[in-house]
Amino acid sequence: MADSLGDPGARPGRLKVFLGAAPGVGKTYRMLDEGRRRTARGKEVVVAFAEGHSRPRTDALLEGLDVMPRTTRTHRGLELTELDLDAVLERRPEVALVDELAHTNVPGGRNAKRWQDVEELLAAGIDVVTTVNIQHLESLNDVVEKITGVQQRETVPDKFVRRAHEIELVDMPPEGLRRRMAHGNIYPPEKIDAALSHYFRIGNLTALRELALLWVAGRVDEALQSYRYEHGIGGVWETRERVVVAITGGPESEALIRRAARIVARSSGGDLLAVHIARSDGLVDASPAALAGQRQLVESLGGTYHSVVGDHVPTALMEFARAENATQLVIGTRVRGWLLGSLTIRGAGETIVELSGDIDVHMVTHERAKRGRVPATPPNRLPLTRRVAGPVAGLALPVLLTMLLRGLSGHLDLNLTSDTLLFLLTVLGVACIGGVVSALLAAVTASLLMNYYFIPPIDRFTIDEANNVLALIAFAIVAATVAAVVDRSLRLGRQAAAAAAEAETLSSLASSILRGDKAVPALLERTRETFGMESVELSHDKGRMGHRAMGDGDTDSPYETRVPIGTDSVLVLRGRRLPASEHRVLTAFAAHLTAAVERARLAEVAAEVEPVKAADRMRTALLAAVSHDLRTPLAGCWAAVSSLRSRDVDFSREDREELLATAEESLAKLNRLVDNLLDMSRLQAGALNLRLEPTALAEVLPLALDALPEPAVPVVTQHLESTPQVLADPPLLERVLANLVANAVRNAPPGRPVTVSASTLALYVEVRVIDRGPGLRSADKERAFLPFQRLSDTDNTTGLGLGLALSRGLTEAMGGTLTPEDTPGGGLTMVVSLPAAPAPATEALA
CATH class of the missing domain: 3.40.50.620 (HUPs)
Structure with missing residues (x-):
């Protein structure tokens, strides 16, 4: 085995990472292109491992590069190839190209992960150029799973990627990546539809792209701060304001x-x-x-x-x-x-x-x-009993101590130092009782008593020795200073306890997330409990009673506290008298209550106004649509019937059949328009009766196609038989599919079929109706689902513009969603997502 540690004195290798926002953006291509450029500069570059995925342009870049042979390992009866780490270490090139950094190695090698192989190459002084996707970073693993619904089992520690000397983001707009996918440049044809329907959705790709940009931006800021620290730069670098x-x-x-x-x-x-x-x-x-x-x-x-x-x-x-x-x-x-x-x-x-x-x-x-600045914290005053007891103790305790020391003078041999310390302890005790003012009174009293009874000459206020004068002065200063320190410590302790209690109360208030219709009553009840009140109520202007929270006791308390809430309401607390120290916390409660009241008021106003606005929009749109769309089939039917009744023209049998067919077609169109209007009114009134049951798509779609006129383009189905049943109302689902297919056929160019495919995603089944027509602009995608909206005024046969609105309403009534997507290569895809029907009991037990 080669020495994986390398030369201890050698420079560690440099790491360059091509970070991909999503699979298929071109990381491997960029890595191989980097290898060719370094080879052209005279560097010894080897391809330690590269996965081209049979992409012609990527495989073409391997030509002319030195590709290291891979090692083969057997796992569960399969022959698999891996990076030959020992061969690369023995070769010791200047640069090694290693693809798929997050890959998990086949058991049998020295390292479990490929990034650990790269770590050994770097330690041996070999520069490494590698690739990894943003979804494989350890810190983003759970986030990516929430976005895509796919768990990434292969991850790389962020700290390893961050140690790279250079990180280059390989990015591509979601629409461009989906076009690459549709053209077969990423996955083989049999995987394209599934990939476009699941991982490669527009929303997924957009979110992954933003994650990659944010991660790289954070790494840039980190590198800038590190550079300033390493170079001792304390000044400001105005990279941005x-x-x-x-x-x-x-x-x-x-x-x-x-x-x-x-x-x-x-x-x-x-x-x-x-x-x-x-x-x-x-x-x-x-x-x-x-x-x-x-x-x-x-x-x-x-x-x-x-x-x-x-x-x-x-x-x-x-x-x-x-x-x-x-x-x-x-x-x-x-x-x-x-x-x-x-x-x-x-x-x-x-x-x-x-x-x-x-x-x-x-x-x-x-x-x-x-x-100036007014202190927010009110003075922490002592209770009345201690304010009275303090001065009394300041006068009485020194006198009592003097009497005690004089009485024990024949039994105890105490000197002036001991007497001074005892008087000092007395002053400290007075400070604990009555504060600094009482302590100063005790210090003055003790000084006089010490001078008269304990400092020679005794029983006189004169002092013979200068050192006794100094001792007395020192005692007075020390007593006053220590008393002040003790008093301040006690006050700060009381304030700290009060601040801790306030912080705990406010933290409890902030942690209780109160939303919805019960936010105001819940806050009132929390206020009553926190301040120990008998009742708390919110009174509005003009005497209107708002919400109220009451305890179990008597509410006829003479004490009442009022706090303004907003501009027209007052918070009334009845019960005990609130001290000034609690008014600050009450202000915080009032601020939360003000926001809750305002949210409730806005919600009520919005709830009152929205139905009126919706009805007005509906009425205006209906009048505009009916004036044209209902008149057209009526006019056609009227003309046909009038012609047949005319005695001035002798129609042939063929002409009569054609006029009758025109009248029948106009009446059928009129009937469909009226049915759509009635269904839309039932939806908006909430009067639509549903009967949800397991429904097979392969049985519903033929019925939907039979209800349509002969389509101008063929309709192709995919994977309907192999898709699980959905939980839906069969007649309503038939209406939805009929409307969507009719809309797709109307917009499809001649010779380009409309495709209806199905796939599963977690607990849902998705039906896609795909056309290759002009598609919709991003600004029109949601507007297309509004009632009486027609995005093209050139076609007078498109009806009232209720088809898509009705389809979305029926789908949502069945617990599903209807969303538009761009068809890769041009066109529009309507995605119907419905809950999958639960498996039968026998199947579940099997």
Whole structure:
């Protein structure tokens, strides 16, 4: 076996990946073309493994390249060929071309996956050019399965692909890829219809293409950041405008966000990032409800919201801006008072400008600049009992300690240091009871008592030794300082507990996703439970009673709290008196309730207006259509009957038969138009009776064709007998297929047959009615399904324009869908998707 580790001192090989958005876009072709170009530059290139899939243009590129022989392995009785890793390592070419990176090797080799083989080649110093599809990346495996319905069992770790020195995206528009498929350039003919019907749908290919573009774009940003880091580049590279706006949660932040959004709008492809600098102690200094509203505003403008922890706002803000490669920064201004303005102390704005470097800073004035910043957190006041007990303890406890020490002076030999520490503990105790003011009162009282009773000369306020004066001063300073620190710690602890409770409450509110008709009642009940109220009700203007949530107890409470909701509603809470500290959380609940009320109101308005609009559209379209389409068969029938009744002309037998046939045909057309009108009215009224049962397509389609006039082009069927039965109403399904086939025959060019094929997809059966006519523009595909819509005015025989609308309505009534697709090579394909009928019990047991 060759040494797979290679020369330890050799340069590792470089990896180039051709990343395909979907199968068949031309990855192998591009890889072989890359090999030919490198060979022309004098490089030693070998084709270690390439899979041409019998495509002539791809196989032609192999001519002139050095193709390594493959190794053969036996697995489950089959002879399979694989990449001969040892042969390539022994040959040690400069470049190896390895196709299908995600391939799982046949058991018996050294590695389970082909990407592991490539890893050994790179370690040996061999450059590798390889291919892989986006659906084989590990991070996108589940996403691709949801899009396509196909599980990809062969995957490659993203980190291995990201280590490539070069990644080139091989892309193709979905329509072009489907044309390649239809022309037989990807799969053999027997697989084309199945592939077009399943994996190679327009929607699937579009989604895979977007996934590939987003993944490659993320890799480009990652490579740019890595390059800047490796080269120590701290400056901003203006690859695109990235505008950061600093928000505080105050009312001025909305103006800043909109200003930043206008700056982004003036640049093509710019990004908007809003950042809030939160304090590292975890205590909020802004209203959570205000921040939530500003976050919603940012996201509605296409930006992203970020929260960064930092004590020094300018430094934290600039670190975030540089990490995000921001080009512009938007901050608000603050007008300082005359005292600070007269000093040389710099404000946050000046500091940010000094630290900005090559980032442009926009200092935006606003109407609240002169008002300063009002703290969102109300002062955390002590209860009344502690506010009274604190000063009493500040006076009484030092006196009691003095009496205790004087009484024990004959039994305990304590010095001045011990007395000082005991008085200091007393001051700390007072701080815990009544706060810093009470502690300062205790410190002054203790200082006087120590001076009179414990510092020589005793029983006098004079002090003989200077060091005792210093000790007393030090005691007073330490007592006041420690008391202040303890008081602040206790206050911060209480605020932290309150903030944690608020955060938990708001998190619980945000996690409960309330939608639909019951959103408002559910929010009212949550409000009542959270704040412990007896009842919560939503009252509208003019005394109208809205929703209400009540507890089990008595609701005759004298305390009532009112919060405005929107412009014409009030939230009324009855029960206990709410403290000021809970009003901030109540504001957040009110914001959610306002949005819920607005959504409910808009839903009601839309529900009331939509039937009127639909009826008006239907009436207008019906009048326009009836004026022509019903008149045409009536006129033909009238002319034929009038001619037959005329006594002025002696018609021959043949002429009489022709006139009778004309009258019969006109009456049949008139009958079909009336039937369509009646069926459409039943659909819209919800009065259509359904009888769903297992139905065989091979039995329904002949009946649908018999109901049509002799078609001008042949109708070809495929795979109807081998397709499972569908769950449908047979007469309605017959109407649907008859309408779709008639529409396809009408648009098919002479000599080009209409094809009706069927296939299965998961739990559904899809019927495709395919024509090779002019097709439809993308803008007309949905309009074609509206009642009384005719996309061609040149044909006066197309009827009321109800055929496609009625077909879609009947299909959806049976639990299916009807969607249009472009026929590869030109034309229109109507896809009817219906649930497959459940298998019989005997078949299921078998």
